[in-house]
Amino acid sequence: xxxxxxxxxxxxxxxxxxxxxxxxxxxxxxxxxxxxxxxxxxxxxxxxxxxxxxxxxxxxxxxxxxxxxxx
Numbered sequence: 621x622x623x624x625x626x627x628x629x630x631x632x633x634x635x636x637x638x639x640x641x642x643x644x645x646x647x648x649x650x651x652x653x654x655x656x657x658x659x660x661x662x663x664x665x666x667x668x669x670x671x672x673x674x675x676x677x678x679x680x681x682x683x684x685x686x687x688x689x690x691x
Contacts, residue, residue, distance in 0.1 A: 642686065649677050659683035 623631075645664075648655045655664045657679035664677050669690050676687040 646677065646686070646688075657681070657684045 645655055649664050649666050656662065657664055660679055660681045660683050662679045662681060664679050664684055666677050667675050669675055674687075675690055676685065678685040
């Protein structure tokens with residue numbers, strides 16, 4: 621299967637944009653700002669190791685669920 625360079629460039633750009641959007645979202649939540657889930661519009665919450673085994677950022681419904689490793 622061959623992919624042309626334009627398709628590959630578009631895929632790279634979409635991946636890069638997605639990475640930076642997630643990075644921005646993580647920063648905002650970790651700074652204590654209210655960030656809403658793009659699906660259900662509920663506030664995202666940061667879960668740290670002190671709060672249990674499942675660490676990360678998620679909404680109450682689970683639409684957004686970003687797992688994080690804390691070192």
